[in-house]
Amino acid sequence: MVKAIAKGLNFVLGKYLQKNKVIVSSSLVYLERDRDIDRNYFDYIRLSSLELVSHEINRRGIKGHVAELGVYKGKFARYINHYFKDRTFYLFDTFAGFDQRDVNLEKDRGLTSGTQDFxxxxxxxxxxxxxxxxxxxxxxxxxxxxxxxxxxxFVFVSIDTDLYEPVYNGLRYFYPILVKGGYIFIHDFNNDHYKGARKAVEQFCGEMQINFVPLPDLAGTAIIAK
Ligand SMILES: C[S@@+](CC[C@H](N)C(=O)[O-])C[C@H]1O[C@@H](n2cnc3c(N)ncnc32)[C@H](O)[C@@H]1O
Structure with missing residues (x-):
């Protein structure tokens, strides 16, 4: 029944929805375990991917702390804390917005203006x-x-600092201390408003000869797995 509604919706409104970057799609239809996804969070794919990754880490009993670099108000951080409730969670941020040193470098590199106020x-x-x-x-x-x-x-790290310099520094800092079986999510990899994120991931992965998986979530997260 639900699948038929989704199919009908796509048939009638699919072109309009897709033009406006809204996708109606089934997800994990053949998975039998219950999943714990807050449907009020605005980015299903980002949250759903975090849930899947936390499930793998916790199921395999891989040790390590978790972290987010770039927390702002903690909208994503609260789910990291929720899914990894038994682990120490480090929250890195100025809690005062971008640092002018990073913004200056971003402008010098011709990437973004870094004017968003956090x-x-x-x-x-x-x-x-x-x-x-x-x-x-x-x-x-x-x-x-x-x-x-x-x-x-660390076993899980979310890097969400928008600009090249802190994303690149985040990868340089966290990747060597990421345990085997761990993951790093880098937000904004496919966000043309913050081109520094992609550039930093490509630079770091090229230097380390490692690979990443791009996600089709709202801002285009990239995932590095070790
Ligand atoms: C887009 S916001 C984070 C959003 C948050 N992860 C979420 O999902 O709601 C970016 C944050 O990165 C922080 N940030 C950027 N560069 C930083 C740096 N070099 N050191 C510490 N925090 C930084 C900013 O202060 C800002 O709060």
Whole structure:
């Protein structure tokens, strides 16, 4: 019945929806386990991919902490905390928006203007929105300087800093300390409004001779698996 509705919707409105970048599609029809996906989150593919990856990591009992570099208000971070509820979760951000040093380099490279304002947040507000705040370790400050005293191993990392410099520095920092079986999600890989993200992934993966998988989510995440 539901499949027939989706088929009908695609038949009648498919062209219009696709033009407006909305896809009506079935997902994981033959998977029998229950999945825990918040349908109020605006990006099904991003969240669904996080759920699948967390399931693999937790099912295989792979050890390691989790992290997000580029947290802003914690909208994606809260799901990382939710799916990895037993793991220490490091949240890296200035919690004051882009750093001018990164923005200047972005402009010099002719990538983006870096004018988006992400300063209307705080550690306190983010912590209040986390389902398991006792597992969260906010690391406030300019990355990578903010990480220099940390000596941890990670199994899942989300990098969502939009600009070339912090994405590239994030990969350089996290990939060597990512455990085998771990994953890095890099947001905005296929986002033409933030061209630095793709450039940083291509540069880093080229240097390391490693590969990535592009996702068709809202901003085009790339996934590196180790
Ligand atoms: C697009 S927002 C993150 C959105 C968030 N991941 C989400 O899904 O809702 C980008 C964030 O990266 C942070 N950021 C960018 N460069 C940074 C740097 N060098 N050090 C620390 N934080 C940085 C900004 O402060 C901003 O909060």
């Amino acid at each position: 300063s209307d947040t705080s550690v306190e507000a983010v912590m209040e929105s986390m389902p398991y705040p006792e597992k969260c370790r906010p690391v406030q400050g300019f990355f990578p300087d903010s990480a220099k005293d940390l000596q941890e191993a």
